[in-house]
Amino acid sequence: MGGLEPVxxxxxxxxxxxxxxxxxxxxxERSGVLNLGVEGMMVMGAVCGFGAGYLTGSPSLGxxxxxxxxxxxSLLFAFLTLTLVANQVATGLALTLLGLGLSxxxxxxxxxxxxxxxxxxxxxxxxxxxxxxxxxxxxxxxVYVSILLAVATAHVLFRTRLGLVxxxxxxxxxxxxxxxxxxxxxxxxxxxxxxxxxGLAGAYLSLAYTPQWIENMTAGRGWIALALVVFxxxxxxxxxxxxxxxxxxxxxxxxxxxxxxxxxxxxxSSLPYLVTIVALVVISGNRALTRVNTPACxxxxxxxxx
Numbered sequence: 286m287g288g289l290e291p292v293x294x295x296x297x298x299x300x301x302x303x304x305x306x307x308x309x310x311x312x313x314e315r316s317g318v319l320n321l322g323v324e325g326m327m328v329m330g331a332v333c334g335f336g337a338g339y340l341t342g343s344p345s346l347g348x349x350x351x352x353x354x355x356x357x358x359s360l361l362f363a364f365l366t367l368t369l370v371a372n373q374v375a376t377g378l379a380l381t382l383l384g385l386g387l388s389x390x391x392x393x394x395x396x397x398x399x400x401x402x403x404x405x406x407x408x409x410x411x412x413x414x415x416x417x418x419x420x421x422x423x424x425x426x427x428v429y430v431s432i433l434l435a436v437a438t439a440h441v442l443f444r445t446r447l448g449l450v451x452x453x454x455x456x457x458x459x460x461x462x463x464x465x466x467x468x469x470x471x472x473x474x475x476x477x478x479x480x481x482x483x484g485l486a487g488a489y490l491s492l493a494y495t496p497q498w499i500e501n502m503t504a505g506r507g508w509i510a511l512a513l514v515v516f517x518x519x520x521x522x523x524x525x526x527x528x529x530x531x532x533x534x535x536x537x538x539x540x541x542x543x544x545x546x547x548x549x550x551x552x553x554s555s556l557p558y559l560v561t562i563v564a565l566v567v568i569s570g571n572r573a574l575t576r577v578n579t580p581a582c583x584x585x586x587x588x589x590x591x
Contacts, residue, residue, distance in 0.1 A: 292540060293420050297428055298494050300532025302327070302486040304431045306510035307517070307524045308438050309482025314514055315442060316475035317455035317582035321377030322362055323483050324507025325384020329354040330487025332388040335498040338401035344492050347401055348427070348485065351492075355484020356477050358384060363476040367469050370586045385501060395498040402496040403427065403489075427489050432525070434482075439521035451475060455580035458587045468587050483507065505558060512561045519580065527564075534560050 330351035338347030365371040411422040442448035453461045517523030
């Protein structure tokens with residue numbers, strides 16, 4: 286058990302930012318909007334979260350700053366695509382480029398600086414239980430937030446009126462508009478939620494996963510989160526399973542190298558992205574699954590009658 290415990294702890298920390306970002310994007314896509322700027326929002330959340338934590342010494346303020354950065358970029362995306370009806374794919378890609386460039390500029394003076402670290406919980410008695418204590422009761426607070434967020438997202442989407450409206454807007458925005466629902470307002474709210482989740486995922490990277498700022502430290506995790514949504518066929522529970530599966534693959538390379546197995550390190554580093562591609566190919570091959578679960582209006586602009 287002693288050797289398994291650090292492996293599980295590392296997998297959990299690797300999966301948490303993927304889960305947070307993917308849940309946010311799932312809600313965005315359920316509303317019929319395709320935001321490919323998750324990577325840019327994540328990296329801005331990382332630099333703003335680290336910067337705020339570094340300046341104030343408070344990881345809590347760092348988390349809030351990361352969320353605010355993600356929401357801010359998402360509002361820019363929403364204004365361009367929902368109000369000005371710009372192309373969603375092109376705008377999302379531009380958002381990623383903007384986030385990567387702007388984060389590098391903002392974080393130039395933060396490289397190599399010691400930052401505030403999000404502490405793990407220490408619950409008397411429970412945390413001291415061998416193996417079970419550190420794994421179940423000794424995680425940082427955002428790990429539990431990510432799990433609760435997955436449960437809450439599933440409940441809201443499939444058990445509440447609000448979730449029904451979001452899914453209706455994503456499946457047929459014309460019909461939802463005809464019934465009197467504010468399609469643009471609903472999509473604005475969903476895009477902001479997705480941006481906040483992406484910013485929170487980025488802040489987790491720089492405050493908990495590796496408490497430091499490194500340029501482009503998201504390293505493609507935003508793209509993996511996008512793929513996770515498709516991999517999970519737009520279901521929150523499957524997103525959670527997929528996040529931990531992909532987190533396991535990401536960590537696998539480090540432990541294989543530590544064991545001295547003769548596999549090129551370059552291949553192990555690329556393994557998470559290879560698995561992502563394979564998963565997307567498998568999912569796209571199952572046309573019945575994608576046809577049933579894909580929001581019908583995904584990526585399609587909505588222009589209300591004047």
